[in-house]
Amino acid sequence: MKLASGAEVKINAADIGEAWALLQSFAERGLSITIRGGEEMPDVLKSVFCAALASKDLHAKLMACAVKSTYNGLKVEEAVFQDLKAREDYLEVLYLVAEANLKPFTKSLYAKFTGILVQLEKLAEKSPA
Numbered sequence: 001m002k003l004a005s006g007a008e009v010k011i012n013a014a015d016i017g018e019a020w021a022l023l024q025s026f027a028e029r030g031l032s033i034t035i036r037g038g039e040e041m042p043d044v045l046k047s048v049f050c051a052a053l054a055s056k057d058l059h060a061k062l063m064a065c066a067v068k069s070t071y072n073g074l075k076v077e078e079a080v081f082q083d084l085k086a087r088e089d090y091l092e093v094l095y096l097v098a099e100a101n102l103k104p105f106t107k108s109l110y111a112k113f114t115g116i117l118v119q120l121e122k123l124a125e126k127s128p129a
Contacts, residue, residue, distance in 0.1 A: 001096075005089050007072050011100045014065035019101040022061040026102065029055055059094075066097045 001009050013019060029051040052058055066076035071093055074080050081090045 003089050003092060005085070007086070007089050008070075009072075009076075009089075009093055009096065010070045011093075011096045012068040013100050013104065014068060018061070018064045019105070022058075022065050022098065022101050023105050025055065025058045025061045026052070026098075029058060062094050062097055065101045066094070069093075069097060069100075 001011070003009055014022075063077065069076040071080050071086065071089070076093060076097070081087045
């Protein structure tokens with residue numbers, strides 16, 4: 001895949017143990033986020049983003065999952081991003097690593113939860129106000 005910077009990145013999923021550890025780390029970060037009624041979505045996203053960026057544990061788990069991926073033909077590791085031009089792609093590469101490793105766990109759940117939400121909406125439409 002080509003990034004906007006022109007860099008070539010190839011993202012591969014990590015072994016299940018590393019991917020599961022990443023999922024657990026994201027879940028731990030989620031426990032620290034409180035969503036209040038009426039809160040705007042940008043505020044929620046900012047909270048999620050900051051909680052993830054503030055976690056050294058999560059960063060370590062992301063880097064462990066990145067070992068099978070490449071950036072311009074080099075193994076994804078911190079040393080590659082010492083170059084300031086490459087550093088501009090760092091967060092995007094980490095996002096892609098997270099996506100490749102978390103999506104397989106959540107894909108089937110998303111389908112199930114979507115079905116449940118549709119059923120709840122139908123029930124809400126039928127019930128008297």
